[in-house]
Amino acid sequence: MIQEEFDPEIAREFAEDLQAIASPNDLMGMPIFQKESLITFAVLFCLNLLVCWIMVHFFYYRKAKRKDYYYTFMLFSVTVFVLMFLLNNVNLGMGFALGLFAIFGMIRYRTETVPIREMTYLFVTIGISVVNGLAMSHGLINLVLINILVMVVVGIIDGIFGSKQQPAKIILYDKIDLVKHGREDELKADLEERTGLTINKIEVGHIDFLRDVAYLKVYYEPISDEVNTIDTMVKHKDFMK
Numbered sequence: 001m002i003q004e005e006f007d008p009e010i011a012r013e014f015a016e017d018l019q020a021i022a023s024p025n026d027l028m029g030m031p032i033f034q035k036e037s038l039i040t041f042a043v044l045f046c047l048n049l050l051v052c053w054i055m056v057h058f059f060y061y062r063k064a065k066r067k068d069y070y071y072t073f074m075l076f077s078v079t080v081f082v083l084m085f086l087l088n089n090v091n092l093g094m095g096f097a098l099g100l101f102a103i104f105g106m107i108r109y110r111t112e113t114v115p116i117r118e119m120t121y122l123f124v125t126i127g128i129s130v131v132n133g134l135a136m137s138h139g140l141i142n143l144v145l146i147n148i149l150v151m152v153v154v155g156i157i158d159g160i161f162g163s164k165q166q167p168a169k170i171i172l173y174d175k176i177d178l179v180k181h182g183r184e185d186e187l188k189a190d191l192e193e194r195t196g197l198t199i200n201k202i203e204v205g206h207i208d209f210l211r212d213v214a215y216l217k218v219y220y221e222p223i224s225d226e227v228n229t230i231d232t233m234v235k236h237k238d239f240m241k
Contacts, residue, residue: 048128048147051132055151056121073122166200166201
């Protein structure tokens, strides 16, 4: 009688075939409940949500006071994390993964131009959500340290270089003689009288001597904590002339 040797590879393939057979916990070949996966998802989801909330609430919103971007950043972080976590077990090519990340990173809004600071925070929240969704194999401690490192760097850079955003309006100004150098006090007084705002700084932009008008960017003291999101908007036809 010939005794066959035990082959671990054959045993492993046989075990996988057995697992592929539908069990009482499967529905149409799909597991009904996976406890380990759910626990991993819950832990990483809470970690990602906490890190993104700290960066958005304490770093960004503390200076910008933009509730619309607050909402956008948080929903982006949740959506990207869930998508990356669910795709983590899918065999994605490097090109596809980078292309998917680029789509999220380069997304543009049609309603208004997104300022560079907001675009930076959007990219950071997307990036950290992608890392948290795909980096399960690196260990929970390592992932926590990576998140802490990102928060520390963002906090330091924002604290050193990030100044509190001051509200500004773009005004099409008609008294072009007051735009001259040396008449800044008169220009400021006229704008404060006509707008009712306390003006801190005035920047002179495009000057049209044919129409006797000039574009001014006026920085003023906010009346309330609410940010006027239409401050920098002017008529579209004025850009086309």
